Amino acid sequence: MSVVERMKLWGLKKSPWVYHLNTGACNNCDIEILELLTPRFDVERLGVLLAPSPRHADALLVTGICTKQARPRLQEIYRQTPKPCLVVCIGACACTGGIFHDGWHFDGPVDEAIREVDPDAMIIYIPGCPPKPEAMIATIAKALGDL
């Protein structure tokens, strides 16, 4: 690993800026993400900052099944992120398609859509419907520790 790559990884682990992306969620997972950002869980105290643009993001928080309409947009947003970029599939829907896996609008799951763009993408999964904010914090902390 080059020095630049090591610095980028250090930056990501030190303070991951996250971009929240709903690719067809029922909104419940999104509400739980909001819980993370607001005072009760306040992940900003751990260095996690909500980024207003995918071009500033170290991690994508993706919720929802990947719908036919969302798939190309998800892929484009992933392309726009600086690498390395961690993709966090939040909820059963994003992980596998969940209860919508045989829906007519389903075109996922999220990891397939991302791997089509970047076969080596770093993808982590937080199952649950929706997952608890504690589970999200624990999973992301574990993933960052493993990087």
Place this chain on the structure above:
Amino acid sequence: MGEDLEAVVQQLKELVADLSVDWTRPHPNRVYISVEKQNVRELGRIIFEDFGARFATATGSDVGEELEVIYHFAYDAVGLVANMRVRTPKGDPVVPSVTPVVPAAEWIEREMNDLVGIVFEGHPDPRRLILADNWPEGVYPLRREHRDGA
């Protein structure tokens, strides 16, 4: 003083009496008013404007040989829900739009057009609403044929 449910129902019944409707009241707080296609817009206007009910939403469904649209109107002062029902054969999936008299019906009619393939004649803006841009024309995901993979 609050309004009386029976009086309100009676008032609605009188308002719609001029149109040939099929009136049923399966529950004290619920009336079904089935109507022929050509009277849909007029009945919608009567329930919305003359009677003064709030338009809640509408539902479209595939009931086998026919397609059915149900417009749900709520009269909150007494908790009454009035459902205007209209059916059309699948071979002729066209019903008059009520959007010209009930503006809030605009998007739900577009959605029913996308998903069940009901064409609302006289709709001011019948573009695709919720299907993906690359979804094929003429395929309606909530039709029985689609579910059965036929």
